[in-house]
Amino acid sequence: MLEIEGLTAGYGGIEVLRDINVRLGDGELVGLLGANNAGKTTMINSLSGTVKPMAGRILFQGEDITRLTPRQRVERGIVQVPEGRLVFPEMSIRENLLLGGINSRARPQRRQQMEKVLELFPRLGERLAQHAGSLSGGEQQMLAIGRGLMADAKVLMLDEPSLGLSPLFVQYIFEIIDKLHADGLTILLVEQNLNLTLRHAQRCYVLERGQVAVEGGADAVRNDPRTKSAYLGL
Amino acid sequence: MTELYQALAQGLLIGSTYGLLALGMGLVYGVSGVVNFSHGDFISLGMFMCLGLYSALSLDPYVSVIITVPVMTAIGALVYLFLIRPMVGHQFLMVVQLTLGLSLVLQNGILMVFGGQPARTPSIVESKLWILGDVVLRVPHVIAFVISFALAIGLYVMLRSTDFGRSIRAVHQNAHAAALMGIDVGRVQVLTFALGIGILALAAALLLPGTPIQPTQGLRYTVITLLVVVLGGMTNFVGIMLGGLIIGIAEAFGTIYLDGAIGLLMPYIIFVAIMLFRPQGLTWRSSK
Ligand SMILES: Nc1ncnc2c1ncn2[C@@H]1O[C@H](COP(=O)(O)OP(=O)(O)OP(=O)(O)O)[C@@H](O)[C@H]1O
């Protein structure tokens, strides 16, 4: 469904990612692991189009989307739930969700989609008028995911959804991710939390200083010595 | 006592239009981080376009807006696309310099076309008065008040309950997140700037009847607008309208109660006094 071929990207001429090759099959839940500054967010932003690639190409459902704008990618269903959640703090939950479905493909069924999202996160439905900035971290993460689902995502890319959450919330968020996966959604899960991700993802890639160091199923990745070195920076 | 009511009424009426001017500046600042120092010169441009339309076609300024608003909106879009956008993201001071340069270009352009003599643009309501008990209101001021408030309310509703309005607020609150929603941030910035300049065309017509105009007046409007925006808290809608009323009232009190230069300084004195006690502006929390 999504193929990244030889992607090199960075900021202001400095390469952060070098020659990345990553594949996401239809309906797959794929983990993207790596230590701080490995380049996970840069990669996810390259997929969203907010970071421009320096080389390589990105294919989505067979179409070359390398040169498409962020907006065109969202319209095709490539949706990111960003690191740090980035909800719109001075807007209500309802407005945040409406904005999630503002792209031209999702807009016509926005109301029905909102009902589905609120079914998934009843807690959001109870406080639709509350400002997002006044929610707890866990609730903001629910809102960020809900907002992403509003876009009628075909691929949902989650950037460190467990960051800064209490263990209970982390468990809850991962249950939600499993549920979305079970419903057939293709998911790219970016995480630092190795064990948790290996437990949920079907396949994983481990990034080390901008390059794919390890890839494979949970056991292969767990037992590969390069995984440890990628994390410890050895 | 009559004088007091008179000053209050006059100040409120004019202040509403100052609030409207400042809303345009605040919106632009909110989505692009640009403070437009040629703001007042665009007001001049709007006024002189009305003058030109009167000379050529005998159009009343209130009618001329049918032409000046779309034309200035388009000019705003072009100015943003070709002059300001290439600078956004660079140093803040470079953008300031650019808009200051634009101010000089506009001023001198107007000077070349219309000359430096103070001019007036007649309007049918120019000298009409509205007498409420002891208070005498100039009809152009009443019209300015009604339209400014109607427009401010319209803007407010647009920001709250339309997709375009929510996009503007989203870009303001987090441009990166807005882009991830599929909002074309660049487009929102252009349209907001164009909207801000279009509003100035309308405000220009509202301020025009009975006011002598000259090409160098732009800076005064820029400064008044800046006072209002800073007082209101840059991006706070209600704060800005309130700031407009306060500056309007300060100006009216200054001209009615005090003679000459000191009277004209009144808005600045009030501004400094308020900022000394409330450096964060009038409102305690910015509602974005
Ligand atoms: N906007 C930016 N401009 C310049 N350099 C950046 C920018 N964002 C990230 N970088 C650099 O790119 C490298 C990779 O950062 P990135 O955020 O992609 O890592 P990450 O794997 O997501 O890390 P984390 O786990 O901390 O989120 C880092 O060295 C970082 O300093």
Ligand SMILES: [Mg+2]
């Ligand atoms: Mg990151």
